[in-house]
Amino acid sequence: MLAPSVRHLVFQRDDGEVLAFLPGQFVQVHFHYPDGTPTKRSYSIATSDGRPQDADSPVEIAVSYVTGGAATALFESLSVGDRIEASGPFGRFCLMPPDRNARYLLVATGTGVTPYRAMLPQLEALHAERGVEVVLLFGARSPQELLYGDEFIAFAESRPWFRFVPCYSREAAAPPRPDDRRGYVQDALAEFAPDAERDIAYLCGNPNMVDAAFEVLKVAGLPVPHIRREKYVSSK
Ligand SMILES: Cc1cc2nc3c(=O)[nH]c(=O)nc-3n(C[C@H](O)[C@H](O)[C@H](O)COP(=O)(O)OP(=O)(O)OC[C@H]3O[C@@H](n4cnc5c(N)ncnc54)[C@H](O)[C@@H]3O)c2cc1C
Numbered sequence: 001m002l003a004p005s006v007r008h009l010v011f012q013r014d015d016g017e018v019l020a021f022l023p024g025q026f027v028q029v030h031f032h033y034p035d036g037t038p039t040k041r042s043y044s045i046a047t048s049d050g051r052p053q054d055a056d057s058p059v060e061i062a063v064s065y066v067t068g069g070a071a072t073a074l075f076e077s078l079s080v081g082d083r084i085e086a087s088g089p090f091g092r093f094c095l096m097p098p099d100r101n102a103r104y105l106l107v108a109t110g111t112g113v114t115p116y117r118a119m120l121p122q123l124e125a126l127h128a129e130r131g132v133e134v135v136l137l138f139g140a141r142s143p144q145e146l147l148y149g150d151e152f153i154a155f156a157e158s159r160p161w162f163r164f165v166p167c168y169s170r171e172a173a174a175p176p177r178p179d180d181r182r183g184y185v186q187d188a189l190a191e192f193a194p195d196a197e198r199d200i201a202y203l204c205g206n207p208n209m210v211d212a213a214f215e216v217l218k219v220a221g222l223p224v225p226h227i228r229r230e231k232y233v234s235s236k
Pocket residue numbers: 026041042043044045061062063064065066067068069070071072073111112114230231232233234235236
């Protein structure tokens with residue numbers, strides 16, 4: 001468990017094929033409702049090992065359990081070694097190496113942070129290549145819900161070009177770290193002075209947060225192609 005209701009799950013393909021995904025992409029999990037109707041749900045790939053994918057590579061996801069959720073029931077019922085059906089990779093919520101921005105503003109709530117975990121090796125390479133800087137703003141209700149928080153904190157501590165800014169909407173960390181903030185993640189954006197010349201922003205997770213942060217960035221002057229969005233809407 002990454003948080004009281006969020007579980008990290010690791011899968012491996014069992015058909016000998018390679019899941020050649022780009023960081024930021026997602027998989028779809030296929031299953032059936034109790035009445036036999038087929039359905040599917042999307043999950044961002046969290047795998048962050050930076051190695052070229054091969055047939056044995058892990059496919060990691062973080063699932064937020066919701067009360068009464070159909071996929072939630074499927075994941076809760078799984079035991080080690082069980083199989084599920086999935087397809088992918090899908091999506092275009094990816095870093096685009098031809099971009100020439102000096103800084104990335106990465107914004108997430110909840111499991112919306114998982115694409116950024118997958119992007120860490122690529123961000124490191126982009127920093128080495130052209131000195132790009134990164135600010136990751138992560139909205140969580142409390143420190144207990146700071147998914148992969150230890151990993152992001154350790155990553156930021158050894159890289160001055162990468163800032164990790166947890167924004168707690170319900171309670172502050174005790175004792176707070178210098179980059180901890182109180183309140184909603186979209187309200188913390190102004191402090192980082194979004195700039196059309198310098199920044200490209202990625203927004204991922206709760207649709208209300210994505211819409212609110214999109215408005216903040218647009219008002220700050222970021223052109224729409226510089227604001228990339230992935231909304232975690234239910235695909236029922
Ligand atoms: C591109 C994309 C990527 C996604 N990536 C992830 C991911 O990495 N991890 C992840 O956990 N989810 C992710 N989602 C959301 C995921 O696909 C499911 O919608 C979610 O897991 C709920 O599925 P469920 O079948 O358990 O609930 P459902 O049966 O779909 O919903 C049951 C009830 O819960 C409500 N509900 C659904 N989602 C939430 C929520 N988040 N909070 C509160 N109530 C909710 C519904 O309105 C409904 O009333 C992603 C969605 C998209 C579109």
